[in-house]
Amino acid sequence: MRVAALYDVHGNLPALEAVLAEVEREGVDQIVVGGDIASGPPLPRETVELVRSLPNARCIRGNADRLHDPQFGGDSGLEWLLGQLDEEQVEWLGNLPFSAILDGTLYVHATPQDDESVITELTSDERLAELLAGVEERRVVAGHTHMQLERRVGDVLFVNAGSVGRPYEGRPGAYWALVGGDTVELRRTDYDLERAAERVRASGHPMAETLAAENVLVVPSRAEALAAFGG
Numbered sequence: 001m002r003v004a005a006l007y008d009v010h011g012n013l014p015a016l017e018a019v020l021a022e023v024e025r026e027g028v029d030q031i032v033v034g035g036d037i038a039s040g041p042p043l044p045r046e047t048v049e050l051v052r053s054l055p056n057a058r059c060i061r062g063n064a065d066r067l068h069d070p071q072f073g074g075d076s077g078l079e080w081l082l083g084q085l086d087e088e089q090v091e092w093l094g095n096l097p098f099s100a101i102l103d104g105t106l107y108v109h110a111t112p113q114d115d116e117s118v119i120t121e122l123t124s125d126e127r128l129a130e131l132l133a134g135v136e137e138r139r140v141v142a143g144h145t146h147m148q149l150e151r152r153v154g155d156v157l158f159v160n161a162g163s164v165g166r167p168y169e170g171r172p173g174a175y176w177a178l179v180g181g182d183t184v185e186l187r188r189t190d191y192d193l194e195r196a197a198e199r200v201r202a203s204g205h206p207m208a209e210t211l212a213a214e215n216v217l218v219v220p221s222r223a224e225a226l227a228a229f230g231g
Helices: 013-026 044-053 076-084 087-094 125-131 193-201 208-215 222-229
Strands: 002-006 030-033 057-059 099-102 105-108 139-142 149-153 156-160 174-180 183-189
Touching (some): 002 013, 013 174, 013 183, 013 193, 030 099, 044 076, 044 087, 125 149, 139 174, 156 183, 193 208
Parallel strands (some): 105 139
Antiparallel strands (some): 002 174, 174 183
């Protein structure tokens, strides 16, 4: 089975559309949309609609899909987001399953234990083993930190598929993974960055200008992200 793992779209519809065009050319059997689907400009409603229309997609919940969670209270970006989505879409996002298992691979948003813990290249082997404890599958695919990664601890391979909509890789683009059999291909897809930036600016989001300049046309480096996330 060949599975396209698409994580952390964050409402970036142009990036998602570009990746889906490449996925279609690849002829994959299944798509896993790995959470944090809508939060962030420019087009959260349209992004949710597109994801839900995919006939071969399994969706799991990310921490930023829990829009009614008290931790998000008082966020002006959240107020904007809730104004873009209807209540049924908000409920759909919040009620997505925590994980999916396909062909011996466990798909989660962050770790098998929760949707917020961080795994990066700085995470110690001991901490990684702790976060993967009890996993029966041979491979775990996640996202959350927006940086692609492959790490092995014991018999389990941990893969971060990267972020379709808001990568922290230094080079703009849409990052994802193609999982099949015993192989994992970490992919990057180009898309029209100027068009995407214009749609961000036109969104009305309170941080639209900053997001267009610093998360689309230019993206944070891995070093910056690692300094923020740690291990």
